[in-house]
Amino acid sequence: MKKLIDDLYKYNNLEDDKLLELLKVMDKEDIAYLKSKALDTRKLYYGDKVYLRGLIEFTNYCSKNCIYCGIQSGNKYAKRYRLTLEQILKCCEIGYSLGYRTFVLQGGEDKYYTDEKIVEIIYEIKNKYPDCAITLSIGEKSYDSYKRYFEAGADRYLLRHETADKDLFESIHPRASFENRMNCLKNLKEIGYQVGAGFMIGLPNQTYEHYVKDLRFLKEFDPHMIGVGPFIPHKDTLLKDEKAGSLELTTILLAIIRLLLPKVLLPATTALGTIDPMGREEALKAGANVVMPNLSPIDVREKYSLYDGKICTGDEAAECRMCIENRIKKTGFTLDSSRGDHVMYNKELALGGLYESNTKS
Numbered sequence: 001m002k003k004l005i006d007d008l009y010k011y012n013n014l015e016d017d018k019l020l021e022l023l024k025v026m027d028k029e030d031i032a033y034l035k036s037k038a039l040d041t042r043k044l045y046y047g048d049k050v051y052l053r054g055l056i057e058f059t060n061y062c063s064k065n066c067i068y069c070g071i072q073s074g075n076k077y078a079k080r081y082r083l084t085l086e087q088i089l090k091c092c093e094i095g096y097s098l099g100y101r102t103f104v105l106q107g108g109e110d111k112y113y114t115d116e117k118i119v120e121i122i123y124e125i126k127n128k129y130p131d132c133a134i135t136l137s138i139g140e141k142s143y144d145s146y147k148r149y150f151e152a153g154a155d156r157y158l159l160r161h162e163t164a165d166k167d168l169f170e171s172i173h174p175r176a177s178f179e180n181r182m183n184c185l186k187n188l189k190e191i192g193y194q195v196g197a198g199f200m201i202g203l204p205n206q207t208y209e210h211y212v213k214d215l216r217f218l219k220e221f222d223p224h225m226i227g228v229g230p231f232i233p234h235k236d237t238l239l240k241d242e243k244a245g246s247l248e249l250t251t252i253l254l255a256i257i258r259l260l261l262p263k264v265l266l267p268a269t270t271a272l273g274t275i276d277p278m279g280r281e282e283a284l285k286a287g288a289n290v291v292m293p294n295l296s297p298i299d300v301r302e303k304y305s306l307y308d309g310k311i312c313t314g315d316e317a318a319e320c321r322m323c324i325e326n327r328i329k330k331t332g333f334t335l336d337s338s339r340g341d342h343v344m345y346n347k348e349l350a351l352g353g354l355y356e357s358n359t360k361s
């Protein structure tokens with residue numbers, strides 16, 4: 001195993017059958033070695049810095065019916081809410097004063113927020129906080145919509161591919177198209193966003209072979225960010241009695257991802273902090289370099305219930321900020337409050353590319 005890990009460290013790649021072998025055969029000692037190599041690799045590009053993102057969950061209305069998700073349209077028990085532009089700007093104001101320089105706007109696929117409304121939100125935030133990055137995470141849209149948001153000032157887009165296996169994807173996303181999800185990711189990259197893909201770990205019927213497909217897809221697609229977290233059941237969904245993904249497998253996959261894509265921005269997710277009180281710390285020790293504390297107003301946090309037991313629903317933004325900084329320091333890292341772009345990204349160049357492709361078409 002040590003030889004495979006050394007190869008992965010040295011070449012930032014490994015054949016599929018060897019990745020599968022790693023996942024199936026590693027013992028405790030191998031896992032510790034893998035994580036130490038992942039840590040060395042993150043230090044090469046990001047030192048001991050951990051980037052901060054302020055998450056604003058601005059709507060839990062959703063037209064999709066992802067069977068694992070608590071805010072799926074079919075959940076009649078979900079208490080729905082939407083934030084106004086003023087409420088979103090208030091979250092940014094609080095976040096900015098606490099040192100946040102990236103705002104992540106996340107929500108269900110909610111048609112109430114037309115392209116015009118999303119563009120207005122982006123303009124207003126950029127106008128007030130030009131030194132901040134905006135990340136969108138609002139699902140599958142057309143090429144033109146993505147382009148409008150980008151030109152309005154959005155910098156990054158998170159759209160987890162969820163699983164790179166078409167059959168598994170279609171079994172958990174009724175009436176959704178795997179090809180469309182993948183095409184959206186391709187479009188986002190072409191437009192020039194810093195793009196985030198990613199997947200859940202521990203879904204029912206998910207196998208090591210599925211994870212190898214995810215790893216291969218990520219290596220080939222080469223996103224700027226990768227969101228990986230455990231699946232956690234939600235009481236109002238079909239999967240309510242299933243087991244959650246494990247901390248061990250999630251941190252192993254994080255470490256392998258760090259070695260496959262050494263420069264990637266890799267969050268220690270809230271879902272991991274939910275299945276284990278030290279989950280985010282363990283993720284940082286396995287190569288993660290981003291944290292995403294919640295900036296949503298406290299009275300809506302419980303309502304953005306993707307899975308059961310979500311942490312930090314009762315804490316003020318300032319408390320979350322303090323808590324996360326302490327956790328990062330105690331784990332031996334430093335919180336970095338800059339925008340925290342991918343080391344290889346240049347928006348001017350990306351915009352240049354976009355205008356060039358516009359003049360060609």
Ligand code: SAM
Pocket residue numbers: 068069070071106107108109137138139140158159160162199200229230231232233234271306307
């Ligand atoms: N609608 C947008 C989209 O589809 O990308 C963003 C919102 S969606 C709720 C954000 C992410 O939550 C999904 O990509 C999914 O991986 C994650 N998620 C949803 N339900 C979950 C669950 N039960 N356990 C863990 N993660 C979950």
